Amino acid sequence: MTLSIRVKPTPTVKQKMMSSALTGILMTTLGVAAPMVALTQTAQAAPATNIVAAQRLNKLLANTKSMTANFTQTTTGASSGTFKGVMSVQRPNNFRWETKSPSEQLIVANGSSLWIFDKDLEQATKQNVDNQVGNTPALLLSGDPSKIDKNFKITQPYSTKNYYVLYPKSSSASFKSLSMSFNGGKPVMMVLNDTLGQTTTIKYDNIKLNPSINSSQFKFTPPKGVDVINQ
Template identity: 65%
Template sequence: MKMKKISKAILGSVLSASALFTIPMMVVSQTANAAAADNITAANRLNELLAKTKSMTANFSQTTQGASSASGAKNGTFSGSMSVQRPNQFRWETKVPAEQLIVGNSSRLWIYDKDIKQATRQNVDKQMGNTPALLLSGDPNKIADNFKITQPNTGKNYYVLYPKASDANFKSLAISFNKKKPVMMVLNDSLGQTTSIKFSNVKLNTNISSAQFAFTPPDGIDVISQ
């Protein structure tokens, strides 16, 4: 598995039920006759849900489909564990089919690919502004600055977000809640791929050690700065 494969799903091309949805286009067609919330109401409702999530841990299953030839990446399913904590701390660890770790905090992002013994270091401020990671680890009050927020059906805690930035790496991002817990995220990227991330064993607002969001490159690996 290439290093860019998983980081793309988290960084915008992060991070994670009884009412799961498939891809956003299918949901829109199913709820076309249902009442949709206006953008301000949708933003306020999503903000309220996310503001109550101070931290989150979960297992995840990530599936990518479509347009593999255009992107150069293969479709497939990946699984592992994740944790996020406000402000701006997240950890995304893929264990199957290959080991990869993404760790971010307020200033730095690390992507560690164990198989090829390589770690990439990036500045967070260049990555976080209009990415899915902002949803679960950033300031909820700033989400509306970066996304147009919609709620296709007022009776369901399901939201579809569209980035305002013209250079965003994805076209839309959907997030679904069950009992106020995030249970699924679906990302449609600019290359025609759809990445679905299902969360299980979700735990909210537990104490997470700060060590989970720090990374020190092991001896003997290549470190790349971007």
């Protein structure tokens, strides 16, 4: 009798790095980076107050129901690398982040669950995100400026520029600061400084605001033979 044993590939340093970086970015992009439009306002001499900045940001978020784009994500620090792929978001809380190179990984979230699928590793991880929402920019999707201001210090450093910087008030948040830049009515760049001392820059192109997105984009069923891990 011949016994056949299937051995899964061992995760490489790059694959581990990508999984960690993308998971952190997802929780941020889910609520902040994706649903953005340009800021239009009268120039002022001083930065906006925190509550005014929160109200303006809330208004911007409410104007975009869905978005698709290509992205280039570069991380520097202990884990460095550049990844490219496509993403889509649809309110409320639907998100898809698909890395195409240098290796393939898919992250899909619908507000209550988050799937991370590593094709090369034949492994899918399912996480419950309900308990994490309060400590991430996903709270911005609530549409309540008072809640936004309660959980984040939101600044608009230069009132003549389409630029915001957010600082989480919770000590358990996964990032220290998040900056966002806009151009021509669309988000063009996000810079995330995490608690590990790493900086991740995401640049968007081929952006489409408010497109019709099939709901299947935000659903995930593990392929046959894939190991499923519940966290």
